[in-house]
Amino acid sequence: MKNSVTGFFLAWQFFSSVPVNKQLHMNKKSVTWMYASLPIIGLIMGSTLGTGIYLIWSFSNLSNILLAILLVVGMIVLTGGLHLDGWTDMSDAFFSYGDKEKRLAILDDPRTGAFGVISVVCLLLLKVGFIFETLEKGQMEVIAYIAVIPFIARIGMLLYFLTMPTSKKTGLAAYFKGEVITKMLWLILTIFTAIFIILVCYFKFLNLLIVFIVMIVAILLYRKWTTKHFGGMSGDLLGALGEGLEVLLWLVVLFCI
Template structure:
């Protein structure tokens, strides 16, 4: 019962999937992060189905395909991770000190650099997904699990930049050691499946994910003194678009 509550908390927090109401208490939140990659399973499945349908049963153009595959993950997540991407882009572009950057993350207003950043992100996503071939869809589906496993691992491993906020709440209430092991198992499963499906594209996706994760760890510590929920969302968004780019390039889509 407690694991079911943790499962519902993860889905209600990180997706727009309708689920029964869960009790947000310390016991139920201990293992909520363990189910974060499940949202990736759902997202990957929907991206696969949408791509398969459009490529196999319609004569849609590449721009339509790219726009559709870009929108599917956003609709499922409700844009929660892109919100973090925008806030972090704004903060990084300020070139202020640590406290200034953290204050920008809390600012409800949207800055010019956030708009420019999200515009470039979406434009690049459409461009990459417009080159997707049907044989690339299984690999693309796996990357949504890997990105969330790595993001979840960072939440229970990296230091928090602030003593408050939703990420700090999840950190404080999570059973960190067990959650860390589960995240590693999710990541290993996604990586093995990626490489089993196609060694070339899987290897490229792994390199892109690893490089993005290393950058995320370095950047968060140097620029912010730790991670926040916005930074975790920034990493997840950046990781997915980098992996998609790697898969398409390795698969000969461009």
């Protein structure tokens, strides 16, 4: 129990901008729970933003385009832009058109290049556009998507993390990959997935099953792509996946409702 609580707060420290002013002990179990808490963190963030959008939607006349922008900016604020940084670094590295070693070196470079800036602008514009078009449909179920999409995207991040070797033997990704208890994390992930599917079927929110299936397919394709161009997983590639998945899943939602 203690390790699960510690892991939950570690997840806030590592994967959000929410301050946790407490010294937390890290061991294999707490690190495992840190990663296991990632989908829950996403659900809390999404639910918070969904509630805010619902209140604004109910008591103001703000346009849907402004609501979409507020939603995207709100998620950036809550995550501290951590995953966007990964997307930027990944874009700079990929569009360098160098070999794997050069791309990995660019991933480690803290500087941001032109391709990273262009790519992140395109990503945010697409996300705002997809959310805006979904809000335009005027269905209250959109609030549920706002809450659940970050959860599903982080389930995908865990799947990628568990099934991919790291591109290097050093760095945070390699360290945490060696620290997590794989069987325990798989068990927790399976439980989360089972609960999600049961709730979706119970409430007959079957569009979310389509979203979930698309996420699985996207993970399979991303695994092949990162293996080919980077030789494995890194922290930046994991963060980039989270951002890319959210945009893709909003596109799927747009066609499902």
